[in-house]
Amino acid sequence: MTEGRVHYTECPACRSRQINPLFRATDYTVSKEEFVVWHCSACSLRFTQDVPDEAHIGPYYKSEEYISHTNTSKGLVNRLYQRVRRVTLRQKVGMVNAATGKTQGRALDVGCGTGAFLNALRAAGWKVLGLEPDADARRMAISDYQLEVQEPDRLFSLVPGSFDLITLWHVLEHVHDLHRYLEQLKTLLAKEGKLVIAVPNYTSGDADTYGRNWAAYDVPRHLYHFSPASMRGLLQQHGLRLVAMRPMWFDSFYISLLSSRYRFGRTRWIGAALAGLRSNARALMNRERCSSVTYIIEKA
DSSP states (O other): OOTTEEOOSSOTTTOOSOEEEEEEEEOTTTTOOEEEEEEETTTOOEEETTEEOTTTOGGGGOSTTOGGGOOOOOSHHHHHHHHHHHHHHHHHHHHHHHHHTOSSSEEEEETOTTSHHHHHHHHTTOEEEEEOSOHHHHHHHHHHHOOOEEOGGGGGGSOTTOEEEEEEESOGGGOSSHHHHHHHHHHHEEEEEEEEEEEEOTTSHHHHHHGGGOGGGOTTTOOEEOOHHHHHHHHHHTTEEEEEEEEOTTHHHHHHHHHHHHHHSSOOHHHHHHHHHHHHHHHHHOGGGSSEEEEEEEEO
8 A cells, every 4th residue: 555545455345355446537526636436346346446546535625626525615516515405404314213223313424514404313213323534514514503412432432232323414424434334334334224325326328428627426425336236235244135225316406517617617407407317217127227326234
């Protein structure tokens, strides 16, 4: 491993050595550096090669463009994101209530950002705890919503079996120690608890449209790029069972807007909207092709 970088000689998910470079992708958000995305022929995971390690990744998150860690409304795309988020928060609460069969219980949100989902979940009747690596986002969650939010290392000292619900909304793709995290998440689940993981899906129609400029590659912050097949294999390794998959319909539009700007230097609104519509139309026939997928999981 180059100092400060992680170089994989085997697939970080299935540990196969059937890995090869695929294309170069640009960090459009912060550094403008290029990183190489590799592909595993065995499990179909894609991953970013030579990513900054945990000690050096922090500066790559420091941008108002990285809006999961801010509440910025600068720019039309960000304003649209904030409006759509209010709708999706209600949908997410409904989804997890249906998945767990509960309207109250103990919930953990890993990578809670500025706390919007946790706040909505608490308002719906749940007892909540958040974990968040970014100090600024933690402060915002505490000051804006008076939430209990702690540093992510707290994950490994929580009481086993103590959560009816654990959520990771676009978080797993950021976790360096992938297998240790999944094992601990399983440990923390109550017997009938549900683990809910949402990640981008590189087999989606919008990913096909924009290729290396697809915004959800988001190198180097996204360490892994999941397909439904790679996610199934990863869960099986850890004694976890996939219960259901739920599409995230709005993501195709938001990602297409960003991808359009990355490819052309400015947002082509009509073209991006059409790309999002085409992606969702394809996913209506096969939800495994949705831009982002939410996986509902339980212990096997």
